[in-house]
Ligand SMILES: [Zn+2]
């Protein structure tokens with residue numbers, strides 16, 4: 001069993017400074033009982049020796065350009081270092097919504113060309129975010145097949161997760177930031193190249209992070225601007241408490257479903273990461289009370305969806321919720 | 330077609346004064362097109378010539394005592410003139426809830442004795458509220474059979490209501506007040522003896538009337554004390570607008586489902602009334618948007634019930650609703 005590598009520190013690298021308290025996320029060998037305990041309880045942990053994507057650790061732009069094949073891939077283009085995800089299908093319902101980034105479909109070659117011409121620019125940034133599919137060339141296929149599928153399948157079984165939905169390849173310019181959001185899936189976030197600083201917040205911090213309404217394109221994203229929080233609108237953000245880690249190549253961060261995360265690429269160099277996304281397990285047949293924060297988030301999502309469905313107009317959801325709440329609860 | 334009788338005025342009788350604006354509820358012959366129009370659109374109207382309970386207009390305490398039979402009946406006893414309904418089944422979930430009135434089961438003779446001994450008392454008041462059932466004697470049965478069932482069944486059919494659920498007999502001491510609430514049924518409220526002042530509020534006034542949470546024993550009742558409104562907690566009550574009528578014997582007030590009402594017995598004399606409660610019609614197969622206020626109230630009730638069911642603790646419903654609303658809607 002390898003000794004866990006010492007954690008890089010965010011103070012040594014030029015990362016964003018935030019005023020809220022953070023605790024370190026534990027770095028552990030996956031064979032440690034504590035690691036298993038944490039994952040069983042859906043708490044984050046950095047696994048240091050899984051070899052999960054060992055076969056991809058040699059990936060760089062030039063190798064990928066040679067081997068990704070001729071297919072087109074999704075690259076986001078942003079005027080800022082922030083790349084806030086939004087659901088395109090919900091955009092038409094919000095006519096005043098300004099897309100925070102643009103989606104491009106480029107061949108990998110085109111991406112590499114653009115990447116090079118964007119180096120040093122401060123008016124536009126790029127972030128490659130696309131699933132690994134079978135359009136890739138034989139080199140990548142070989143690397144993919146040699147991911148530690150045995151290990152990851154054992155994890156899925158042990159924690160009773162649902163099916164693997166995708167492996168995303170993420171290629172980020174230095175300094176890019178994915179704003180704070182939660183996903184409805186479990187994630188093994190594997191660092192391949194460069195450094196990422198990950199800030200995580202437990203599901204019980206939901207009320208301090210004020211996600212957009214579920215019908216909004218930015219569903220699951222915090223409305224709070226971490227750089228300049230509006231404490232009038234979001235007073236509970238003052239009480240936010242997080243967890244932090246720096247991922248270097250070979251590290252695997254387990255991001256549990258419903259855990260909030262904002263992820264920043266170190267300003268020094270390009271970052272490459274690969275995700276393993278798994279659906280949550282089946283709803284337990286015997287529900288115990290009080291419910292977990294995760295279950296409460298799931299309930300709030302269902303309530304918002306039902307109201308939207310019943311009213312057929314997202315503008316009416318708020319007034320109806322206030323009709324239920326105001327002066328009554 | 331009889332000419333409608335002129336409306337008694339609340340200013341002529343000693344009734345409570347309120348500061349909010351009220352419009353008169355129209356008094357109409359049931360054959361008037363306007364009456365039909367109002368009822369079709371679930372708006373209140375006083376029908377002056379239905380003969381619906383003509384056969385009961387001779388009822389008084391002495392006749393009822395002779396003819397109600399030996400069964401026991403529900404009489405509410407209150408320390409004040411207010412008789413706020415509460416759901417006994419929900420009381421155990423609210424340990425600090427103080428029952429606003431006590432329920433007694435008395436023979437009609439016992440009620441009459443108590444009624445007489447309560448006359449002039451200012452420390453305790455009585456309100457008889459029980460369904461007319463087949464335990465009644467032959468005199469009452471005869472009167473009941475001669476209610477204008479043909480007329481009322483025609484109304485039910487025309488307005489596509491559900492089944493008749495009960496006929497309540499209400500016998501009130503002078504000055505008793507039923508605080509503001511709504512029912513989930515349509516009601517023909519028939520005045521038999523004495524005067525009642527009825528204040529009604531449309532379903533779109535819901536947000537100004539702040540009903541108790543659905544899980545609370547006082548579900549469907551306004552939390553607002555009309556005599557001394559707490560405008561800090563209930564600011565929108567300042568904007569309340571109502572409708573008013575005075576019912577005298579022979580008048581039938583149609584109280585549409587979900588319309589709020591507070592009903593006051595004139596201080597001058599005992600009041601006897603009979604209600605005809607009908608379930609609402611089936612949900613329309615084709616729903617049109619925007620929804621009516623009634624449909625929105627139905628939705629809010631379902632949301633509150635679902636949350637209560639999901640959380641299994643009424644104390645958790647409020648925090649979860651605030652988690653959905655605060656800073657988000
Ligand atoms: Zn994510």
Ligand SMILES: [Zn+2]
Nearest residue numbers: 510511512590
């Ligand atoms: Zn009522």
